[in-house]
Amino acid sequence: MTSDTAAPVLSVEGYSLDYLTAKGPFHALKNISLSIGAGEIVGLVGESGSGKSSLAWSIMRYLPGNAHEVSGTIRFDGSDLMARSNSEIEAIRGKRISMVFQDPATSLNPTLSLGRQISEVLIRHQGLSKKQAWAEAEARLAHVGLKTPAQMMHRYPHEASGGEKQRVVIATAFACNPELIIFDEPTTALDVITSRQILELFQSLQQETGVASLYISHDLALVASTAHRVSVINRGEIVEQGKVGEIFTRPQDPYTKKLIAAVPDPSVRLAGSEPDYAAKPLAEVENVSVIYGRKPFFGRFSKKAGNHVTGNRAVNLAIQPGEILGIVGESGSGKSTLAKAMTGLNKFEGEIRFEGRPIHSIADMSDSYRRDVQIIFQHPDASLNPRKTIGDILSRPYRLYTEYSGKAMRDEISRLLEQVKLPASYAARYPHQLSGGEKQRVAIARAFASQPKLVICDEITSALDVSVQASVIELLMELREEFGTAYLFITHDLNLVRQIAHRIAVMYRGDLIEIAPTRDITAPQRAAYTRQLLEAVPVPVARSAP
Amino acid sequence: MSASYLTKRVALIFYTLLIVSLIVFAMTQILPADAAVMMLGENATEEALAALREQMGLNNPVWTQYLHWIAGVFQGDFGTSLRTGLSVGPVMVEALSRSLLLALFSICLMLFIAVPLGILAAVRRGKIVDMAVSLISYVGVSLPEFVTATLALLFLADRWKLLPPTGYVPLTENFWDGVAHLIMPAAVISIILVAHVSRMVRSEMVDVLHTDYIRAARLKGLSSRQVLWGHALRNALLPTITIVALDVGYLLGGVIVVEEIFAIPGIGRQLIIAIQARDLPSIQAGVLIMAATYCVVNFIADILYSLLDKRIQYD
Structure with a gap:
């Protein structure tokens, strides 16, 4: 659909943007050149902080006060956007150039x-x-x-x-039938199936109207299936651009290669040795239900029940020693609720058995259970106390569960940090001095300090960029090889879970739909919902190659 | 908002007032005042005092006295003033109506000044206007009422003769004269309130202007004015409702100085007189009526909030 002869709807040439900060100028965009023709979809792919959103704000002429446009031009329909007055821009926005945002909420x-x-x-x-x-x-x-x-x-x-x-x-x-629409990660905040539907809607509307589209995303697989041309942006620079098929099959730039290699591909298994299914299960969950909501204050005097929400409904599953059990489902499907019940963060009904010992309530969770079952959360920013050093944070599990103290404990912490591939000197740092991936490594180290038998990973990579995700997953696999730890790996990323899990449990609205070995997850006899989930996931890059 | 919620809230108000009544009653028991002595004077004979105590039920157990009193309250009878011999209820309710009128006047005047100031400061954040607004509001909040009231009297009434100095004229009697009498006290009170309401509006507005939906509205091509009035203002003003409702507490009881200076026979002034005279039924009635007003005003604020913000649903 690319029209090479006609003038492009949008053309950005040699555009550089700085943000003036107290520490001097930050080069957000460097010498960007990009054009979009009528009817064309151009994908802009980059990780967080790469400058992809800054480019969107530049085109929308919505820059903060400390932005300084160093050089270059942004032309829309042949005329210079940067020269337009405020009121002219207001008349263009929403009418001729509009935008779809990441989070509709x-x-x-x-x-x-x-x-x-x-x-x-x-x-x-x-x-x-x-x-x-x-x-x-x-x-x-x-x-x-x-x-x-x-x-x-x-x-x-x-x-x-x-x-x-x-x-x-x-x-x-x-x-208003605009000539250009910028889509800024329009499906990132949505569930798998919903985002599939939104993507289909985008494609049909785009074809119908022929609107020029800039599709910003961090998801390579998604861009590969949507865009005509792709620009890969890294640290404010477009490192590679061209036709979708070419870039994904023959990437030239090392960054693009790294990015493509990091995308989870179910055909590349990382799971390692299969657990022994004949052995006694490590943990069993039997008829576990979690009901949220409390009786309202006045409700205590009446017999009326409050507004209860069921988080889990009679869930049954078992985890073998050393097994990686994936749990997938949309938001609100009860994945995290189950994790919280198993770690004593939620009240539950039913029975959990750990190495045969029955647990009926939070009070039954002994110190040894808490030592053996650890949890890692999605956002390391929220789960690491910002006022404590990494050393303090990691000393907590040692104090709680081990005999270590003083020098011996500090040595253990250094060893642990090195085990998660962080320098031992990080013990003196505070969480905000670390990157997102490093913080998540600290959270992993904290979970492994007590040498647990089961680690519950609750969406631990979904806040991370794809290349960071790959290295975190690699670390988890290494730790499992070394300690034989079992993982309950909760995620909404089906491609990722198919890479690492031995079995996959599918949840939907509080119910456990089914548990299947990963190699059989695509089999036709799977539940309808499982098939629907799998169909909604974009085909990984490597497979889309001709 | 369901009917069951409304019933619950009304029940909760009664519950609150019941506790307030217990506290008030207990307090008046502790006060070193003998109602009989108060009524008959220091020189009354022991026999006369004893007879009166018997007649008033002061020899009964405390809880009987409380039940007797609260039963009266439920029938609208707050007792008889020890000082004047008049029925306490109507006196206090009339005083309350004057105070409420002054409060309403002050709130309107305050909102009229504070809301635009807050918006202006938020929109021009970090600029001269913003700093000027915070300077003005800090000066306003740090000047005590008696200073501003005296200054107002000195200039507006005494020197320039623009407004009548003191006193209270019911609006039903002479509307414009009544309003003229209210302007100065209302202005003095609102100066204090302007400071924190304008700060509140400013910080809420700053937060709202940084939200994604304001950015989305701007990127839809709406003009700055449409974004500000159509999208931002409602969300920024919502918390102000709660703050103003809480201010009503101050406006009822805390403006005694202003009522004193301008000679407005409001409930605060009535209460002071009652306390000085150890007039127990008046104290009890005054406090209970003020508490009831406060509860009702906050109840109204909550309902208003849910009408303006559809996300707030009570059930």
């Missing part, structure tokens, strides 16, 4: 109805009356596949699901 105003938020664009840019705009907006909502557009117009953001909200945002972006 935060990009919609919580106190205004959805209808108001889409129709105001039509009032502003198309000069429609309130009534006309409302009718037109309703038609637009119907067009993006919302089943009850009339009701949706009157709803507030909290009354709609994530997918519905993102459809409203997309309808708003397309409302």
